[in-house]
Amino acid sequence: MPTDAPTRRVTTYDIAKSLGISRATVGFVLNNTAGQTISEATRTKVLQEAKRLGYRRHSAARTLASGRSNIVLLVLPDWPLDFSLRRNIEEASLTLDQAGYTLVTYTPHPSGQARPLWETIQPDLVLALTSFTPGQAEAIKAAGVPRLLPGPDSDNTEAYSDNxxxxxxxxxxxxxxxxxxxxxxxxxxxxxxxxxxxxxxxxxxxxxxxxxxxxxxxxxxxxxxxxxxxxxxxxxxxxxxxxxxxxxxxxxxxxxxxxxxxxxxxxxxxxxxxxxxxxxxxxxxxxxxDTAGLGRYLARRALSAIQSIPPPEAGPEMRATLIRRASTAPPRKC
Structure with a gap:
């Protein structure tokens, strides 16, 4: 039974060929390269044609051009993905998304057979909920990742103190x-x-x-x-x-x-x-x-490290609170 052929990625060559202009001109426009004398009319035509053809920049090329992938890699301990941890990750992901970053989670397993994700997706920062395991920080740095949180000489006890x-x-x-x-x-x-x-x-x-x-x-x-x-x-x-x-x-x-x-x-x-x-x-x-609040706080810490701005101050999300319900009462008098 015949099947549709996979759709080929649209390239700058396709845009240049469609408009009858050089590929270099298309590249200058799409990369917003400074110092080029390209008319506003040509620039507009290139952008419109790129949109019409469904052009999307390749992530590796985008990272090379900007120096950033806009990806934060969260290294998770091998914990059960329970309600609290899911809320934490969801809120961190949402906060980073609002700032233009994608959160990717990764759980290394003891077998260690898979290639570590920090070697393949070029994240701007690798983040951990706890301290990195021995040798992990060095391996991440060796893969070319520019930033780690917590750093090799610190930990996350400040953000995850358990009272x-x-x-x-x-x-x-x-x-x-x-x-x-x-x-x-x-x-x-x-x-x-x-x-x-x-x-x-x-x-x-x-x-x-x-x-x-x-x-x-x-x-x-x-x-x-x-x-x-x-x-x-x-x-x-x-x-x-x-x-x-x-x-x-x-x-x-x-x-x-x-x-x-x-x-x-x-x-x-x-x-x-x-x-x-x-x-x-x-x-x-x-x-x-407040696991949701802790997720937002963690994301803000990540953004401060990427953007080289002062870290956020800890707020109410850092404080645990007692919820009194029916399962506790004074002991029965004997």
């Missing part, structure tokens, strides 16, 4: 809880994040004189929440600070199925303020992190 565990512990302590368990997530992809939040929760507990019980990491679809609940009951735990809302929901659901009233006998609080937290019954107390 959520501290707010969780403060809220539970204010309610009167003194024996609190920390519930992590048993996904190896986020092991470093789980450990970081646990470390901050432990520091907060120590500062407030609370007993933090280091519970096992929780699976979302297995029996680990129930096993953890039995251990915590034997430890006298009255509240759980969960790594995120998914873990909080898994713990709460397991507690209710086991006949443990939430929040009467067990308070549970998550992090991220995902839609799940408000849809779940009982609705989950959580820590709201």
């Amino acid at each position: 959520g565990p501290v707010l969780q512990l403060e809220h539970l302590a204010e309610l009167g809880h003194r024996a609190i368990a920390y519930a992590g997530l048993n996904d190896p992809k986020v092991a470093d994040l789980v450990e970081l939040r646990l470390h901050r929760a432990q520091a907060a507990a120590d500062a407030m004189g609370l007993r933090l019980v280091r519970g096992r990491s929780i699976g979302l679809t297995d029996g680990t929440p129930l096993v953890a609940l039995k251990e915590w009951q034997s430890e006298g735990v009255t509240a759980v600070a969960a790594y995120n809302d998914d873990v909080a929901a898994a713990i709460t659901g397991a507690a209710l199925r086991a006949g443990i009233p939430v929040p009467d006998d067990l308070s549970v609080i998550g992090i991220d303020n995902t839609p799940l937290a408000s849809m779940f019954q009982p609705q989950l107390s959580t820590i709201d992190v």
Whole structure:
């Protein structure tokens, strides 16, 4: 069965041939080359014909002519693409698009068989949500990328400080809880994040004189929440600070199925303020992190690095806030 032949890219030769002028003249007009004595009438004809024929400049040629590709490459850790991370990326992409830049995401995998994307798309800047892994910054620079954020001697802790565990512990302590368990997530992809939040929760507990019980990491679809609940009951735990809302929901659901009233006998609080937290019954107390605002902030930092202008000041998007709902309450009086 016959098929249509692929459409060939329109070139400056096609425009020149159509108008009966030199290819050099077409190139001067399309590149807006300074110092050329080309009449306004000729310039207008070239631009109109280029539009009529559907001419689009080749990205490599455009980059060579301007020194910029208007592409920002975001290198993602190998994390699950959850609700919060998607919002972050979407807002960063929108902010960069409004400034005339395209955001491209790339996740290097441990196997390392594919050619790194920074070697093929000539980005103006390579951006990371966390610090670059050892050797990564050097490889990106060696590929000719002019800018990295964070730089080789800095990190992104300023933009991604995680105060959520501290707010969780403060809220539970204010309610009167003194024996609190920390519930992590048993996904190896986020092991470093789980450990970081646990470390901050432990520091907060120590500062407030609370007993933090280091519970096992929780699976979302297995029996680990129930096993953890039995251990915590034997430890006298009255509240759980969960790594995120998914873990909080898994713990709460397991507690209710086991006949443990939430929040009467067990308070549970998550992090991220995902839609799940408000849809779940009982609705989950959580820590709201403005991931959309952080995405915009990250994009503005990228633009400041590309355009060599002062970086943006951190605003309200940098502050996490407590969302009080039905899953936390003072401990039952014995």
